[in-house]
Amino acid sequence: MSKIENKILTDLVYEKLKVMIDDGVLIPGQKINKLELSQMLGVSQTPLNDALSRLAGEKFLEQRSRQGYFVRAFSDEELVALFEMRGALEGMAIRLCCENATADQIEELSDCFEGFIFPLNDKSYMEYVHADKTFHEKLIRYSGNPILWELSRTSGYMIKSNMKGLTRPPEETYPEHMAMIQALKDHDGDKAQQLMIQHHLRSRNVFRSKLKKKEPNIR
Amino acid sequence: MSKIENKILTDLVYEKLKVMIDDGVLIPGQKINKLELSQMLGVSQTPLNDALSRLAGEKFLEQRSRQGYFVRAFSDEELVALFEMRGALEGMAIRLCCENATADQIEELSDCFEGFIFPLNDKSYMEYVHADKTFHEKLIRYSGNPILWELSRTSGYMIKSNMKGLTRPPEETYPEHMAMIQALKDHDGDKAQQLMIQHHLRSRNVFRSKLKKKEPNIR
DNA sequence: TAAATGTTTTTTGTATACAATATCTATTGA
């Protein structure tokens, strides 16, 4: 039997704000006007403050002394760092999946990318975006590591790096995903981890090359 | 010229609480009495609340609806997960060090474990504990990844897993550290990452074997 | 015009009050 929900206002505000960030109602870099926002949500400033602090702890927001809260924006340099982090975490996740995931779960992961025929049309492109997201999410869930799972749901880092669309075209990433799925089926943790790390480092390189083009002008 | 500090009360409370958790004044599992604590610190409940929320976001505390805040305690299962996470993150850190760290920085990393002669006496054992901590910390700093660096300073996961003493004896970990340092000097990122992951997974196994001994009784 | 100064407005950060809820304690009945 499911528990009766008896949530606290703070939690409701917290969840609402997270959705607002996810939906782009609150834009990266934007200043949060506490008074305005609390009136908009129909709550006092106290539960809003609590929610804002928590979101700052989770890196969705940034607090600047005496200036208030701002929606966290990631520089190109930080985006590079973000993909390195994801490579690390998801690399470990897929390794653990090789050890812990059931046959059914591996089947499910494999099914994510079933039936794509290239070149993709607009509809199947959208489906690929979705497949990509669920694949990486399920990997974490089936890794059996509760900390990774918690991080993926509550860390602004993980969620924000997942938000923007694809960084590389499906033609490029599809074979990489296939190779990972093969490694999963072979229960080859070392191989799978290597592949996942490479997968994310290649995405990182997209941002890093952007960065390098800028730098010379600054010097 | 250094800026004049004009910190907010919330931040001071936040930092104080972090020290209190680190020093064991606040014990894992313990309930936080807000009224008592606010009086102890000589502040009102508002800045305390903000600090508590932030610390919950960073996973130092846990908030249970209508019961308040508790110092976060990690089960054996979560400790296993924690070391898997550290393996992932520090594995990436050492890989990046192979790419980005300067010769001086690699020298500095190597120096951490200079001059240990086995068997260690009480004094040199303590020095080894310290060396271990600084080695892993510097790796993250010299990786050039600002997100990893931020995480290592503000994530309850990272800090808490670092708090307890050594999980394995120096005799066992010393050669592992030496191998990593060699890989660093060779700028062999793949190798270094592999070694680091194995290093932490072995520590994980210490907790995992504890877990397995318990399980059969539950069934 | 543009920079510097002074004034007003807005917004933050903090304290405090209070109602709702949980926890503890005492009492009753089996």
Add this chain to the structure above:
DNA sequence: TCAATAGATATTGTATACAAAAAACATTTA
């Protein structure tokens, strides 16, 4: 003696008020 209930106490969660600081605006001066 123990469990169940009712009452008292403590603690949380929320609203509100207000001082201090920042931001915006207007005014003066070069």
